[in-house]
Amino acid sequence: MCVLLGCFLSLSVVAYSDYPREVGPQMAPQARRGLEVWRTNNCQACHQIHGFGGFHGPDLTNRLTDDVHDAELIQVIMTGRGRMPAFELPDEDLDALMAWLRSINASGRAQPEPLRAESAPVASMHFKELISQAEGRALVTIPGPAREGLELWTTMQCGTCHLPFQAGLLREPDLTARATDRSFENLSQILAEGRGRMPATPLDDSQVRSLEVFLQWVADHRSTLAEFNLEFTQHQPFRWSDLPWWEYK
Numbered sequence: 001m002c003v004l005l006g007c008f009l010s011l012s013v014v015a016y017s018d019y020p021r022e023v024g025p026q027m028a029p030q031a032r033r034g035l036e037v038w039r040t041n042n043c044q045a046c047h048q049i050h051g052f053g054g055f056h057g058p059d060l061t062n063r064l065t066d067d068v069h070d071a072e073l074i075q076v077i078m079t080g081r082g083r084m085p086a087f088e089l090p091d092e093d094l095d096a097l098m099a100w101l102r103s104i105n106a107s108g109r110a111q112p113e114p115l116r117a118e119s120a121p122v123a124s125m126h127f128k129e130l131i132s133q134a135e136g137r138a139l140v141t142i143p144g145p146a147r148e149g150l151e152l153w154t155t156m157q158c159g160t161c162h163l164p165f166q167a168g169l170l171r172e173p174d175l176t177a178r179a180t181d182r183s184f185e186n187l188s189q190i191l192a193e194g195r196g197r198m199p200a201t202p203l204d205d206s207q208v209r210s211l212e213v214f215l216q217w218v219a220d221h222r223s224t225l226a227e228f229n230l231e232f233t234q235h236q237p238f239r240w241s242d243l244p245w246w247e248y249k
């Protein structure tokens with residue numbers, strides 16, 4: 001019993017003692033007043049801030065960003081919309097609410113966004129972006145004739161079916177693989193006639209030559225580019241421990 005009591009007491013001391021905490025930025029007086037308005041009108045019964053609150057209306061943590069005008073939100077509050085009731089508030093309360101929503105927006109993100117999710121390469125541009133970034137890092141330099149082939153590859157949208165360093169969604173072959181026949185004869189025949197699900201794409205001889213040079217150049221630098229492609233396409237490693245506790249949903 002004594003041991004249990006001891007545990008309980010020491011745990012209480014640890015829990016309630018003021019161990020070093022990060023001191024957040026002080027809320028401006030107007031924002032603090034906005035918080036009072038928020039509380040007295042029970043906005044949190046329907047809205048969440050950082051995921052906490054009622055679920056009748058949307059989370060408002062990051063609603064008032066720099067590119068949003070106060071008037072837009074004030075109008076909803078004053079006139080109501082859908083299931084949102086109208087609130088008759090004096091101007092200074094509305095301004096205080098806006099100041100508060102702005103300061104809450106600055107306090108972090110309500111919903112963590114997957115990193116780089118929006119910047120996945122478009123298939124037809126994939127090689128072009130990959131190679132230009134690899135050049136930026138001085139991993140490779142692409143000579144003129146191969147660059148012409150790369151331009152053609154991009155404009156003819158070969159990349160929508162043939163993915164870099166892997167088979168396509170419908171098993172379109174990886175044209176940089178060792179087994180591929182990249183000879184001028186083979187390329188011009190396939191492009192002229194099409195094959196299987198690959199449509200015919202008639203090009204003149206010099207265009208076929210530059211595609212051939214491009215594909216050969218990629219094949220010659222395959223290991224460097226394929227390795228860089230992993231880094232290029234992979235999302236940054238995501239660590240849950242980087243999130244403040246209230247960002248868990």
Ligand code: HEC
Nearest residue numbers: 041042043046056057058073076077081082083084085087
């Ligand atoms: C009864 C529930 C309820 C209460 C209480 C409530 N809201 Fe709402 N609110 C909603 C709903 C539901 C919506 C979504 C309306 C729609 O678009 O259909 C909304 C929308 C909003 C919007 C617009 C959001 C957007 O993305 O355009 C703002 C701003 C807002 N509320 C602020 C407030 C404030 C400030 C208070 C307190 C004074 C408050 N609300 C109280 C339910 C509520």
Ligand code: HEC
Nearest residue numbers: 156157158161172173180181187190195196197198199201
């Ligand atoms: C609509 C999707 C699609 C597009 C666009 C496309 N291909 Fe293909 N390609 C395929 C498919 C599917 C095959 C496999 C054909 C088969 O063998 O059945 C293929 C095969 C090839 C082959 C033969 C590969 C080998 O292993 O011998 C070459 C070379 C080729 N494509 C080059 C190109 C080039 C260059 C472009 C751009 C001008 C291009 N493809 C555009 C779908 C496509």
